[in-house]
Amino acid sequence: MNFKVIKTLADILKESSHLLYRFDRKSLKIDDRPLSKFRYIYSRMLEEMSESVAKDLTPPLAVRGMTQLQREAFVKSVKVPGFKVPKKEIGNSQKAWKPLVLKLPGLKPVAELSDNDPHKDSHSLILLDPEKLTTGSLSQQQVEMLERLGLNTKKPDKFEVKLGYENWSVADVIRAVLPSEVENVTSFTQVGHIAHLNLKPETLPYKELIGEVILDKIPSVKTVVNKLNMIDNTYRNFSMELLAGEDNFITQTKEHNCVFELDFSKVYWNSRLSTEHQRITELVPKESVVYDVFAGVGPFAIPLAKKKCCIVYANDLNPASHASLVNNVKLNNIKTGHIIDSNLDGKDFILTVIREDLEKRLKQQIDSSVLTQKSDSTDVTDVPNGETNSQSEDSTQKPTQGHKQSTQAVNPSFVIMNLPAMAVEFLCNFRGILKNCSLLENNETALRSVLPHVYCYAFSPKRDMDTELRKRVMEALDCPLPSDFNVRLVRNVAPNKEMMCISFKLWPELVLDVQESAKRNNEDEIVDFDEPIGKRQKLVKESDLL
Known part of the structure; x- marks a missing residue:
């Protein structure tokens, strides 16, 4: 503990000379303000010690500013x-030291002693993380066990270890190379x-070096690319530059037990939407009908x-996305007829495919209702004189199988x-x-x-x-929203987006198209559309007479 810390603690105690004072003449109340300050100073002291050890x-500092990767300089x-x-006690004693071992890529924490060490044949060297030893997190039992093994936890022996490029992580190498004022590259997306x-x-200026480091350190990566612009073109894909590795953008990725093959340079794919894909998949009931207007390669449609077992009408304007979608249907063994694909503009898809299917389903529902009414009417007609309708005698009698199918929701x-x-913009x-x-x-x-x-992103x-x-949605629809609409956050894209x-x-x-537009109403209006159309129109007419 340095002089500055000791002086600060002394000042804290001086500020509050009454650590205990009487309260109501019967009990003692503790003034815990100096204790809180002490805890804060002590935690900061431990943090500073950890930072100095971690350095x-x-x-080495000599690699800072490097733009061409020189592995030997590390x-x-x-x-x-x-x-x-x-060596014979390693197994029995590891409970005490295993949580404290030094963990670095390519470094074995249980090492052989040097050739000139007299204990080389009988002992092994356990390398410990200095930060873990200085945090004060060791239990009394751990301290006792380690001391029995010969470790002085307060002043341990130090052993020289030679580290190289292979012992530093991706983040370690990039952080060491970039200037101190530049934010480190800590994450990337792998597809x-x-x-x-x-x-x-x-x-x-360091992009090629960063690409090489990722290629070196992550065995599953064969190609490293950098995004060049925003996703603002017709087909939702972005330009990219190859930083390191193979010039091969056709890849396969798995998401929620589904396989997706795609050309990353021609289609849109975002692994960070995996949770949203799963959320919608779990939310939609079995055997539903789904219209996927901008389906891409199928992250919603396939699962x-x-x-x-949904019937999915999946559409995308991008020919490359549509081709990948068709291929992914085969890769995932989707049953014939469960995905009906199309390669249309979103507007055309809504006005043709969705409209036609809604009309077809509406006709099926109307026909089903007619069959139900006819079935009900046969139960009370054409009964001979003197005979009694068995249905009327037992109104709780279960319908026949055919009747049950006709009234199915x-x-x-x-x-x-x-x-x-x-x-x-397509909601209109x-x-x-x-x-x-x-x-x-x-x-x-x-x-x-x-x-x-509708789920609109x-x-x-x-x-x-x-x-x-x-407000934007009501302007697009040109009318108020129903009272049961919902808005939720999916993910943060940028600091203000x-x-x-x-x-x-x-x-x-x-x-x-019978509702008055939002332009002629209060734009913040929310209407309960569960009220039948005729009743609402009648109320409007009555109000007009007033």
């Missing part, structure tokens, strides 16, 4: 604490054999068809719109999508049952993100 276990000799243990970085301008449906930069295509459908007269209940639930600023996104998901169920007024 010995970092690459050689360094350091002294680390250790002790000798008889199959490809490591993908998004380097900041200040790290670009929904494979795990939930329609499978739920969902629209997934995962194009955060532009998806909101749902307005009036069924206004020309000839099946809608007196069939509002059937219509409500087939309308899908969007980017939003960190501040007022819920309000900002809701969030990826959000807004979800709501389509409603009859929207798809029939």
